[in-house]
Amino acid sequence: MIFALAVRNLERNRRRSLTTLAAIVVGTVAILLFGGYTRNISYGLQVGFVRSSGHLQIQHRNYFLYGTGNPAAYGIADYQHVMAVVRNDPVLAPMLTVVTPTLELGGIAGNFDAGVSRTVIATGSNVDEQNELRKWNDYGLEGTPQPLALTGTAPDAAVIGEGLARVLQLCGPLHVRRCELPDGDRPQGSHLASNTLPAGLADLSSAEARVNPRRPENRVELLAATAQGAPNVASLSVIKAVNQAVKEFDDIYVGLHLAQAQRLIYGAAAPQVTAIVIQLHHTAQIPAARARLEHLLGTTLKDQPLEIHDYETLNPYYGQTIGFFAAIFGFISILIGVIVLFTVSNTMSMAVMERTPEIGTLRAIGLRRSGIRKIFMAEGMLLGLTGSILGIVAALILAFAINHGGLTWTPPGRIDPVSLTVRVWGEPRPMLAVAVALTLVAIVSSWIPSRRGARVNIVAALRHS
């Protein structure tokens, strides 16, 4: 009876009820669309990081904090054994998609012919396994990632960032855009190899030039310290310059085959890696996989000083971006909640005022104060629930239109525009949360007017006109 009464009372002042509903619908749509947009960004970032660095990484203890760029001191010695233990573990195996090693090292890359060099961070990886890593798409994002440029290339092949290609003056051979530097702007001594290249690299490059005088113009030398502390140089054939989206990284990135990187650092000694990248079927499996890995590190692999990091720790940018959008989302949600609160509260206050004689009548014939509160709160709840449901339907329609509207944008950390996607459909939890939250807000906002109505003096209410 309470709800039947509430529906009929809402129908009494249709325009006011519709205006209130419209506010709730707009609020629901705004929250769901912005939530769907931020969710898509969150998924996109997560997919990007998981495709490049996996869900979890096994590293040498303290490598993450103290050992970056120092593979000699923080390499994982018997990494093949560690990988075998992980791959063959009966608990972990069903969760795994890829287990692959990487070796990250710091060094100096130089272009002998141009006489220029700069410090770089080089990453050696197993290209086939990296390509498998890049196939992960647990959230069904559009587009298929292209295989790495190193796929099917010679052992000495390398890929560098476009920024690094510019610094090393490899724009021509690598067809790098926006690379024309006026002569007057060339750095002093850029043609004087001995003034620009470090002495060691220049000597080693000269030796390489004597052995192979007809070098292709896309070769660079990568100088790094070996595990024993001696300098070593790898001559790399740069096959492509690939934009790394973040300029600071683009200016220092070198990607090469794992074996090449291992030869550079460890020479003839047993090769090591700086990380074992582990990718799972689903992100939600991280806690279980991590717990099992911790167990293995404490038992089977206890002889090795290893530790585990997840992708959020490895990529602080992810957490920062998610936090940033969460803050905006929270702010918008609160704002909309407050608007709904005041709109419903105003509507219910008007209703209480207009229906004061009815309140007096109901109280006179024996309805308790709580009964009066229930009547008005039921109206608030119906407004909130109906508005939320209509808002969800509207948000689904708008999201469909946006997702099929051909709109694109370039997310942070990416170089290519992607289609603007708003994830509303298939995300029941946010829809339910918004509906429940706004309905609760509507109930709460009708509570104060309903309380005022319930406390009205019966005689005064009956006299009210």
Add this chain to the structure above:
Amino acid sequence: MHCAALLRGVIKTYRVESVEVHALRGVELEIPGQRFTAIAGPSGSGKTTLLNLIGCIDRPDSGELIVEGTPVGRLSDDALSDFRARHLGFVFQNFNLLPVLTAYENVEYPLRLTNKPAAQRRERVRAVLDAVGLGSHARHRPGQLSGGQQQRVAIARALAAEPRMILADEPTANLDSNTGASIIELLRQLQREHAVSIVICSHDPKVIAAADNTIYIRDGHVQ
């Protein structure tokens, strides 16, 4: 014969802005049960205040008030609401039907408050609507009924929960004289048939003429 209401030294004072209005000044009164009692007096004499106190929708400032054997002054607000729902019925000058409910639903409402089962409610609503001659108007909303019909629905609503006492405040004031007369006749008839106490507040001579006994009140004193 039982006593429908007993008032001992009842005082009620209102404050209108900064002015104190002494509505009842130590009223001593006994209203007999199962009778048609009229409260008469000029405007501002305190008759509506007296009716409100007997109807338990207002509380005296001092004095003792016993309604249908219950000292209502000590009841909590909820208990007083329950008391009204079970033992009292109201008929108002402006009918005071809920406009969004049909005649049937308006009459059924007090029965819901007393948690009567649905089947009993149906039977009772039909019976009282037939008793007031509006059995065929059960689905009509108040806006679709004339003033007289609305007051009949209000009387049916007051009777629905089988109260011991019905309180009516100027029930004929907003009706033409013929309709008013028929309403008085109906109330009189129902009082006899249902052996209910009816206390009616009015200055309509027809009402006073129809009453078993009349209480005259002036300046807050029962004459």
